[in-house]
Amino acid sequence: MPSWKELKRFCERDGWELYKNTDHYFFRKVMPDGAVKRTKVSMGTGEIKPSLWREILKKQLLVSQEYFNKHC
Known part of the structure; x- marks a missing residue:
């Protein structure tokens, strides 16, 4: 499973915008059709639990x- 650090790096490399930085990193990405994807990344350094990781991907x-x- 990836770590929170790897998820943050993926967002940065894949063109996601960091729009809020509080107790977590909040990223969003506007798609060509206007849809907006959002994700929240923990500032922790550990691995993401498998069940949570599947939900984040999906x-x-x-x-x-x-x-x-490929983009991490």
């Missing part, structure tokens, strides 16, 4: 594990 990032790995 409902927030909307990318495959392969795409994530």
Whole structure:
């Protein structure tokens, strides 16, 4: 499973905008069709739990594990 640090790096490399930095990093990405994807990244350094990671990929990032790995 990826770490929170790897998720943050993915967002930065994949063109996501950091729009809020409080107790978490908040990223968003506007898609060509106008849809907005959002995700929240912990400032922690540990690994993301498997069940949470599946939800982040499926409902927030909307990318495959392969795409994530290539852009991380």
